[in-house]
Amino acid sequence: MTQTPGKFVSSYLLYLLAASSEAASHQFHIRVRELGLRVPEWRVLACLYDQDGLMITQLARYSLMEQSRMTRIVDQMEKRGLVVRKNDEGDGRRVRVHLTDTGQKLSSDVVEEAMEHERTLLSALNQADADRIKPSLERLLASLNSWNSTKE
Amino acid sequence: MTQTPGKFVSSYLLYLLAASSEAASHQFHIRVRELGLRVPEWRVLACLYDQDGLMITQLARYSLMEQSRMTRIVDQMEKRGLVVRKNDEGDGRRVRVHLTDTGQKLSSDVVEEAMEHERTLLSALNQADADRIKPSLERLLASLNSWNSTKE
DNA sequence: GTAAAAAATATGAAATTTCATATAATATGA
DNA sequence: TCATATTATATGAAATTTCATATTTTTTAC
Numbered sequence: 001m002t003q004t005p006g007k008f009v010s011s012y013l014l015y016l017l018a019a020s021s022e023a024a025s026h027q028f029h030i031r032v033r034e035l036g037l038r039v040p041e042w043r044v045l046a047c048l049y050d051q052d053g054l055m056i057t058q059l060a061r062y063s064l065m066e067q068s069r070m071t072r073i074v075d076q077m078e079k080r081g082l083v084v085r086k087n088d089e090g091d092g093r094r095v096r097v098h099l100t101d102t103g104q105k106l107s108s109d110v111v112e113e114a115m116e117h118e119r120t121l122l123s124a125l126n127q128a129d130a131d132r133i134k135p136s137l138e139r140l141l142a143s144l145n146s147w148n149s150t151k152e
Numbered sequence: 153m154t155q156t157p158g159k160f161v162s163s164y165l166l167y168l169l170a171a172s173s174e175a176a177s178h179q180f181h182i183r184v185r186e187l188g189l190r191v192p193e194w195r196v197l198a199c200l201y202d203q204d205g206l207m208i209t210q211l212a213r214y215s216l217m218e219q220s221r222m223t224r225i226v227d228q229m230e231k232r233g234l235v236v237r238k239n240d241e242g243d244g245r246r247v248r249v250h251l252t253d254t255g256q257k258l259s260s261d262v263v264e265e266a267m268e269h270e271r272t273l274l275s276a277l278n279q280a281d282a283d284r285i286k287p288s289l290e291r292l293l294a295s296l297n298s299w300n301s302t303k304e
Numbered sequence: 305g306t307a308a309a310a311a312a313t314a315t316g317a318a319a320t321t322t323c324a325t326a327t328a329a330t331a332t333g334a
Numbered sequence: 335t336c337a338t339a340t341t342a343t344a345t346g347a348a349a350t351t352t353c354a355t356a357t358t359t360t361t362t363a364c
Contacts, residue, residue: 023296
């Protein structure tokens with residue numbers, strides 16, 4: 001990873017966000033693949049770790065990807081025995097995705113590694129930044145989300 | 153865009169970064185597509201706006217994507233008349249990518265819109281966050297980059 | 305000066321992703 | 335209640351992306 005060439009890109013907010021996200025995730029995503037998972041699969045596991053039985057649409061939104069893609073990712077995870085689809089009682093359109101025992105175990109393990117990784121990253125920052133970064137991103141995200149929702 | 157379900161994901165640093173990046177870019181990327189560009193093409197234009205004649209490898213790194221993908225993106229942009237490949241004098245392996253007049257014009261226009269969009273985003277934040285966000289991300293990125301480079 | 309290693313780009317083939325749309329179930333409203 | 339709109343998921347086909355590796359040129363080390 002090197003610096004960008006010129007004046008615009010290297011201080012452009014959208015670049016800084018994309019590049020930080022990429023750089024922060026890089027090592028951990030390598031680890032995710034070592035564990036035999038692809039990044040979108042890990043995201044699904046993390047969401048279901050928080051709340052089992054989410055719908056495909058919710059998983060797609062929380063995992064920052066399109067619904068039809070999520071359908072196929074869930075297909076693959078189901079074939080691998082990490083999750084199962086169940087029909088929602090009460091609303092026949094909905095499909096609820098549940099962790100299997102294997103999926104449960106794997107998601108706990110990876111979440112634990114993720115937390116450890118996060119601690120390592122934060123410890124590389126100066127104290128003030130380490131304290132502020134998450135609350136500050138939470139505010140940014142809230143502001144962006146409400147701004148985006150006014151636009152569509 | 154809604155909140156995430158549970159405790160882990162919604163306050164996980166890597167999620168906050170990915171989601172902020174996504175949310176911050178969302179509207180602008182819609183605009184990029186309205187202008188007939190795909191996101192990776194816009195990234196190439198932005199890099200070349202800063203420094204014309206970058207190599208494929210550099211464009212890939214700065215645009216956060218793999219080299220073979222960048223080769224094909226440059227192929228398409230070349231077919232569309234936005235850029236041209238030129239051989240580096242002095243090093244026959246290198247291919248330098250240059251903006252055409254059309255590409256030059258387009259990149260200036262889109263960079264201008266990008267700056268305007270950035271001002272709009274920042275103005276939606278409170279003053280303290282608006283002042284701190286970019287320097288803070290710059291420090292984060294620097295820290296992550298040096299940390300990543302120790303790991304490989 | 306030469307062999308081996310490294311660097312830069314390209315490419316085939318497989319896999320994934322996107323886009324538009326189909327299908328099915330539920331909600332809405334006259 | 336019935337027609338229409340909306341929501342949730344799935345899927346075919348096209349396009350893109352990835353992965354491994356080939357090709358070419360330069361650098362390094364002897």
